[in-house]
Amino acid sequence: MPDIVARQIGTERQPIAIVDHFHPDPDGLRAFAAAARFEPARRQYPGMRAALPDDYFDAVRPAMLQVLVHVFGHRGGIALLDASFSVVTTPPERLSIEQRLPHFDAVDPNRIALVHYLGADDSGGTAFYRHRATGFETIDVQRAPAYLDTLNAEVRTAPPPPAYIVGSTAQFEQVSAVDGRCNRAVIYRSALLHSGAIPADAVLSDDPARGRLTVTAFLSLT
Template sequence: MFNPRPAIRVVPLPDKEHLVIVDDLLLEPHKMVELARQSRADFSDADHNYFPGPELNLPPALAQAFDQFIIGHVRKPLGARRTSMLATRLALATLQPPQLQNLQRVCHRDTVPQPGMEGTGAMVLYLFHDIRLGGTGFFRQTCSDAAFTDMVLRSRGMERDAFTALTGAGPGYAVASDRYFEKVYTAQPAWNRAIFYPGTVLHSADIHSPELLVDDVQTGRLTVNAFFNLRRNAAGA
């Protein structure tokens, strides 16, 4: 299922974290697209996270296979001692800018920092050919933690225009710096390319052309999104 000799590179991110980029991840990526096509009726809209479209949990055997790849190829570049899979989903981005909630218009973390060496990692596997559908942008926080928390709390009851005035966010996806965050890196998409990163790193789908998002797994922005527990190495280990 997985390429035994994938091309791997590591990119530094803020706070001494790293992004791991793996090209040619799957030996037969078209089979994952075909699984998505056959299962499209079983996708459901996400109401528990920031993902802007329907998702489908992958079978446990596939989730375990992804975890084994992480253990074999990505664990060390991420600085992790061990990992265990939490969730692995096929995901299709479809929302247009007017449909986005306020917090979907700014970057986010998948998890808050945990005590000790415990944490959460994330993966995005791009399963589309049209690079205009967008990769993933990474950010660093430029405001205080108190201001960040205040923005999140206030966003839930704000009108779109008021949220724009508060944050400087654009009308659509978070593709640029704003008053709270500075964009520091863009992971460009490529067919069968996967990126792995700590869940505490601020990020957002880098979608500049939302008009290209379609409800079609064969031509739309189809990805596999995964989240996994990781036990970090101690400093210097």
């Protein structure tokens, strides 16, 4: 049975949900991923992605519905925007500037992100951040211009080192983190500033049986 824990994080007290035992057959998912065809990811994801089994969301629907009702207070519909297996493969020295920083996925408060960890327990989780200069932990339509202008100026002056962000930095304060454990999911609003918490010694393999394998998904509350 899924085990759901809710948190309110940072000064903005945004809800996140941590769900252990998220999928009824994680070994079957890992086996499916091992045979899947991975391709370079779109957007800014530092790795590869592959298609999910057709029945993935049928299997996790009971847990998702509990989270949406009890953590996000949503009793309406939900639309799937994008979902895939993902594996982090980009070495630190090849990261773009954007990949070295926390990011947000959407400014719409009705957009929800899901990360379902399927790799080893030491392959890294997800961290959430506050931008020190603006104080923002979430980015909406009104905040986006000021945030991006300020961040771009900071990056021009002091670009981040070629590494995955770990903990707090001069520009960002880590306000919460979720450890990645096999068959754990974290669910949060896409507007939250966040980043994969990739350990310095993480195995950045394109083999899903060895690397940081997750399911990443984006949904819209309707």
